[in-house]
Structure formats: structure tokens, C-alpha cells
Amino acid sequence: MRKLETKTIVVASHNAGKIAEIADLIGPFGFSAKSAKELGFVEPEETGTTFEQNAAIKALASAKASGLPALSDDSGLVIDALDGAPGVYTANWAEREDGSRDFQMAMAKVDQALRDKGATEPAARSAQFVSVLCLAWPDGHTEFFRGHVEGTIIWPPRGTAGFGYDPIFQPKGYATSFGEMSAEEKHGWKPGDPEALSHRARAFKIFVETCLDA
Template identity: 45%
Template sequence: MTKPQIKRGDQLVLASHNQGKLAEFQALFAASGVDIKSAAAFDLPEPDEDADSFEGNARIKALAAAQATGLPALADDSGFCVTSLNGQPGIHSARWGGVRQDFAHAMQRVHDEMGEATDKRAAFVTVLCLAWPDGRAYFVEGRCDGQVAWPPKGENGHGYDPIFIPNGETRRFAEMTDAEKNAISHRGRALRQFMDIYVAPDA
């Protein structure tokens, strides 16, 4: 089956209401000429993410946005996976922030639940799903391994960035510029795969 491709000038719905994530995707897509619009721009409701995997949740979000707008839609489901917590918070990473998405609370919970654990390994994982209104869905995955660091530091990024140091670095994600983070992040890696496969090169 021929893989569908997004072309320069096409509109693509990002199936997210998260403004930090929207800004990150718009920066990553800047050179492609693809017009990224958020789900919020279409007043789309947020579907229930009740799958048991990153892939399943990404598919739910992307298909809902594609079918509601009649446009191709891109969704990501990402999580912070801590080895000593058996991969948690994982697919529940956003929920650990509670109703208000309070990631200061979520980071504190990670720290508290790790306790005296000596294994600090963690990874950010992203699965991207490109969905079309007819129900087709395609996936890529990106991963960035590193370790949990305490206390939180840095003012950039979002989510768990202030407590994650990627392998090969001494700084947390939140201490990096957007460009530095995007070069090595889970989402940056996934999106570069996505670009290579699903975004048509300029004619």
C-alpha cells in the first residue's frame, strides 16, 4: 500500500489542546511549509484516552480529529517512563498532574514514589499517529533515554522536563533551548522519522 504524504501548503490538524506542544510541533514543522492547526482552533472536544498503550491513545486522538475536520490529523501520545516505577507514569503521565495538569505536583509524586531507589533510569517516549478521515492510521515512535534528577531545574520546556537529564548531557531538558532539546528529544526523533516518511519533499 502506498504511504500517504503531506505536501507543502497542506493543512494538518494537531490533535491536542496543549499550547506548549503546539508551539513545539510548529517549530519542528517550520521548514516543511505544512500548516499546523491545533484541535482547539476547531473547537474539538478531547476524546477519552482509554487505550492501554501510547499507540492506542495516539490513534484515538488522531482519528477523532481527522473525522471531525475532514483533514489529516497528527496526534502524539507521550509519556515519562521511570524504570524503578515499572515504567510509570507512562501513559498516565498527564494524569499524574491531576485535573489542573499541575506538573510540579506530578514531578513531586515521581520523586516521592521513587523514594531511595538507586536506579534513576528514565525515558521519554512518543508515538505519533497520522490519521485520515477514511480511518487509515500510520505510526512512528521516538525515544530519549536518560535519568531522573532532583530537584527540578530550568524554565524551558513543559511537563517533566525539569527533572530529566538525557544520556550524554549534564543539563535537564528544561535548561536547554528549544533547538537543543528538539535535536535529541523523543518528539524530535519521532517527528524526523515522520518527516522522512510522510511529508513529501519539495518538487
């Protein structure tokens, strides 16, 4: 495993929600970070069929464009009754014909797909949120960190916090959805705490333990 020896990195994302969450997570470690969106980098086409492949595409593009280490996230909703869909295509389910993304539409699409399968009870709506972080260097070296959280798909959506599918995902052991949680509640982890709740926070915790002297 290669240690990260600089406090200056690029957050390899054009997604405002992800950028904000990663900024919240790396902030306590004193990083100076700008996103690929802020730097005006072209958003690479995500042609991978796994979270790891797509995370690497994004991180390597930003690392090579900036000459700095870059941290990316590829994440998605994996629903058991839908044979793992939408999975790596989670964002695609929200795409409209004009190229914009509508997650209200995407959440309704998930609920309808489950109803079409006869999955109307909570026990039949089990799911995972998966996050894979990739840390890439300009020389092409990559490190991967995977986190996941189990839960249930609920309907109707609850809460307006977070982003994406958060209002329909209720993590196991909780009575509230991610959409009803503050950022602190959703992540459930900060330096010094033993536990992490969200998939992204769990992946980030492994990144800290592996690549940082923290």
C-alpha cells in the same frame, strides 16, 4: 506507507506545550496547521493502554471532525524503578481534583515514588521519554512513528523551559535537563541534520522520512 500529499493538517492536541513543539517541528516544511483546541473540537477521552492507542484516538477524532489529515502525539515518562510508571498515565499524575494539571506536584510525586523504592542514586533513576506520533486520515487510515530518549530522573527540578516533566529529565550524555534547554537544543534536529535529541523530534524525523517527500 501512505504519503501525506497535503500541506494542510490538524495538530490533534489541546496541550499548549505539545502544540508549540509540533508547530516548531512542522514549520520548516511549510505546513498550514491549526490545533484541535483552536478549532474547538471536543477533547476525546484517552481510554487506551498504550501510547499508540491513545495517539490514534486523538488523531482519528480530529481527522474525522475536520475532514483533513491530523497529526497527534501521545507521550510519557517511563521509569525503570517504577516498573514503567507513569507511562501512558503521565499526564494523569499531574491532575488535581478540580481537573487542572499541576506538574510541580507531579514531579514531586515522581521523586517521592523513587525515594520510596530506595532509588536515590542516579544509577537507580534511569528513565525514558517516549513519543508516539499518529498521522490519521478522515477515511480511518493511520500511520505511527515512535521515538524515545534515555536519561535520568534528577532532583531538584532544573530549568523553566519546555513543559511537563522536562525539569527533572536529564538526557543521557548531557549535563543539563530538558528544562534547561532551548527548543533548538532540546529537539536537536532540523531538516538536513542527521541527529535528533528529544523523543518527539526523533519520532517526527521518522514521520518526515516516511510520509514526506523531503
